[in-house]
Amino acid sequence: MTTLTRREFAAAAGASAAAFAAPAVAQGKGGRIVVVGGGFGGASAAKYAKMFGGAAVEVTLIEPNKTFYTCPFSNLVLGGLLEIGAIGHGFDAMRKHGVKVVHDMVTGVDHAKKTVTTAGGASIGWDKLILSPGIDFQWGKIKGYDAAAAEKIPHAWKAGPQTVLLRKQLEAMEDGGVVVLAPPANPFRCPPGPYERASMIAHYLKTTKPKSKVLIVDSKDKFSKMPLFMEGWKKVYGPMIEFIPQKKDGPVTEVDVANNTVITEFGAKHKGAVVNLIPPQKAGKVADIAGVTSKSGWAPVDRRTFASTMQKDVYVIGDASIASPMPKSGFSASSQGKVVAAGAVDSLGGKAVADPSFANTCYSLVAPEYGISVAKVYAWQGGKLVGVKGSGGVSPKGAPASFRAEEARYARGWYASIAADIWG
């Protein structure tokens, strides 16, 4: 297969630069927009806010990491199809577009003074604050699983060092080993992600350690694109992937780190040569710091504008927000980031904020040449954010190999395009 290299990403970045020759809305009143989080939501918001706002709008992006590693396509790193560098994105292009990029950690938000403070001691003023903090883990919700345990039993649900750790464990595993993969109950980041992961790990095992298997110990009974994954697994991997639903063993409640074992509510113990536990999640810490999360752990928003329902002039986008019916996906976050940036700029300029339109397309690879997808278009109708009736849905079941191959090719095209759209 064609793998995406750093060089190809650089080329993609160059291709997009021309689009930003002139701002779309340069006239009128401006102001200061601060965006926190350089992932799919935040980086999209920062780039498009600058593009729409032009010189009148000062845009600052605060992100602790100099390189952002994407969760999308991190499963391809686990499967050995890509190197970790291929899913890392820097912020040089963002600076070239005129966004001020600050690599620091937000430690405080003062809503009265409209400032954010950082670990590095900076105080940055804003007129509109866009938060895209992603997720954090509910450590301790699964007994025995905390940040220290994750160094032995990786979650790999934030890409980067955790992805590399899990990949190394897979490489070190002997043929005949069992990889235990334990996905969480809903809601969580990237609903089809754990199942693409099972596929990509199975692909690696099939091609290098064919006596091994993947055991999915799930904390729910059904998952995204389930019939399509099941069809694909049967076809490509036969009995190599086994799925245990929650109704059989109960949800995963405990982990025995010393014995590489997950334990379920009904007392079942599943030991793996490698264990990948994806713990329950909540909005990223910055959302808590900013006081925009409800008891649910996620951030409630007005789904027309993505303005926080808890703080004025603050928007929350991406996985951290309660954006239902939109899924917690990178595509959703980017779609929200662009529309919210436009709304924030229009609002600063004293213009009416237009109704939103969003979309989501999530590709998953069952195998390198076997892709499947789910899509939906979202609109503001009757005072609600709804999935447009009749739009979207999943790839057809029983489709020919050529259809699956085209979707695999488009999955790679999607990654290159969205990366260029956001970080290019």
Add this chain to the structure above:
Amino acid sequence: MKQLYGPAVAGLAAAALIALAPAGAAAESSGRNLALSCFSCHGPAGKSPDTIPGIAGKSAAFIAQEMIAFRDGKRKSSVMMRIGKGYTDAEIKALAGYISGLK
């Protein structure tokens, strides 16, 4: 990005919009909001860097015609048939107008 959308589109989306802003501005942001999602697959400003066909440099009429063909099942595709069903004729014209106006 100097002209955001063609005159043919100006009146179309306005009817559906709130009366707070001048009709032209409202229609402009409507076409823009509709079109922004397209770039996630078709690349920034519709310029695709990889396997998905680009949509930059196409006329509004062509984009609208193709979108309607996908939506109505007259043109087959793996995913655009599903995406196309999310938009009305007026919305398709508004987003096509915005995209064709990008540089």
